Amino acid sequence: MAHQEDYALTQLTKNPLFLLIGTGAGLAMITPLAKLALLGGVDPFVWAGLIAFLPTTVLWWFAARQGPFWKSPQLWLYGLLGGITANLIPSSILLFAIPHIGSGLAGLMFALSPVVTATLSIILRVRPPSVPLLVAVGIGFVGAVIVVAGRNALALPDAPQWLLIALIVPCSLAIGNVYRTAKWPEGATPLQVAVVVNLSVVPIFAALAFWHGGSLWPVFDHPGLVVAQWLAALVNVGLFFRLQWISGPTYLSQIGYVAAAVSLAIGVGVLGEAYPWQVWLGAALIIAGIGASAWEILNRPKS
Numbered sequence: 335m336a337h338q339e340d341y342a343l344t345q346l347t348k349n350p351l352f353l354l355i356g357t358g359a360g361l362a363m364i365t366p367l368a369k370l371a372l373l374g375g376v377d378p379f380v381w382a383g384l385i386a387f388l389p390t391t392v393l394w395w396f397a398a399r400q401g402p403f404w405k406s407p408q409l410w411l412y413g414l415l416g417g418i419t420a421n422l423i424p425s426s427i428l429l430f431a432i433p434h435i436g437s438g439l440a441g442l443m444f445a446l447s448p449v450v451t452a453t454l455s456i457i458l459r460v461r462p463p464s465v466p467l468l469v470a471v472g473i474g475f476v477g478a479v480i481v482v483a484g485r486n487a488l489a490l491p492d493a494p495q496w497l498l499i500a501l502i503v504p505c506s507l508a509i510g511n512v513y514r515t516a517k518w519p520e521g522a523t524p525l526q527v528a529v530v531v532n533l534s535v536v537p538i539f540a541a542l543a544f545w546h547g548g549s550l551w552p553v554f555d556h557p558g559l560v561v562a563q564w565l566a567a568l569v570n571v572g573l574f575f576r577l578q579w580i581s582g583p584t585y586l587s588q589i590g591y592v593a594a595a596v597s598l599a600i601g602v603g604v605l606g607e608a609y610p611w612q613v614w615l616g617a618a619l620i621i622a623g624i625g626a627s628a629w630e631i632l633n634r635p636k637s
Contacts, residue, residue, distance in 0.1 A: 358592020
């Protein structure tokens with residue numbers, strides 16, 4: 335029985351659709367938990383550092399069983415560059431941009447990430463997406479835009495330059511997606527990459543928190559939030575790099591679409607929110623795009 339359960343789990347972790355939904359669901363939980371922490375007086379850079387650090391408390395143990403990865407300077411340099419592009423830059427920019435552009439336009443920045451990622455993958459020839467995958471990403475993008483517009487008014491920012499600054503976010507995410515695939519260190523496992531990418535940016539977030547005047551003490555006033563964030567980040571990070579390893583940058587970049595759909599379900603089921611029909615149309619397009627992209631990945635000819 336145990337062998338059958340282990341086999342079933344192994345098969346799930348090879349399934350790109352399962353990995354995409356799991357990673358996106360973890361991401362969907364991270365954002366509202368972070369908002370609650372900030373409202374509770376926690377410094378944003380402190381919390382961002384915790385999000386990067388918390389999952390490694392478990393993942394390090396599993397990664398170490400796969401080899402002494404911590405001895406490789408090349409792997410740590412790769413992790414640092416990957417963490418800066420995927421985590422540090424987007425988090426820091428949105429921290430200062432959201433008060434000027436609003437949550438609607440901020441959500442649109444994540445919706446743009448798959449489009450920019452696909453474009454970079456084609457230009458740089460790093461596991462470029464097929465035509466069916468491009469179409470699926472396009473369908474998901476239209477759906478995500480409709481959902482964002484329906485849930486948050488896409489008002490013009492109070493200062494146009496902040497919109498240009500915010501556009502760095504999808505570009506940085508896309509660069510990180512493509513870079514991590516193109517330069518994936520030989521012999522490194524997804525868990526090892528997950529640990530170094532996240533731990534590498536923790537000291538930088540700590541330095542930024544110190545510069546911002548943040549303190550760790552308010553975190554101890556919210557133990558429930560810390561545990562919930564730990565679990566959400568563990569699911570997100572634990573599956574994220576395996577998803578990239580299996581599926582490539584363009585398919586991976588759709589986690590923002592999944593997060594948008596999951597947040598709708600949370601809004602209805604937990605918060606009792608109600609949305610106009612346009613939002614549900616957008617959600618249907620997201621699901622259609624994700625389903626089409628998963629079908630393309632699963633039916634891709636084996637090389």
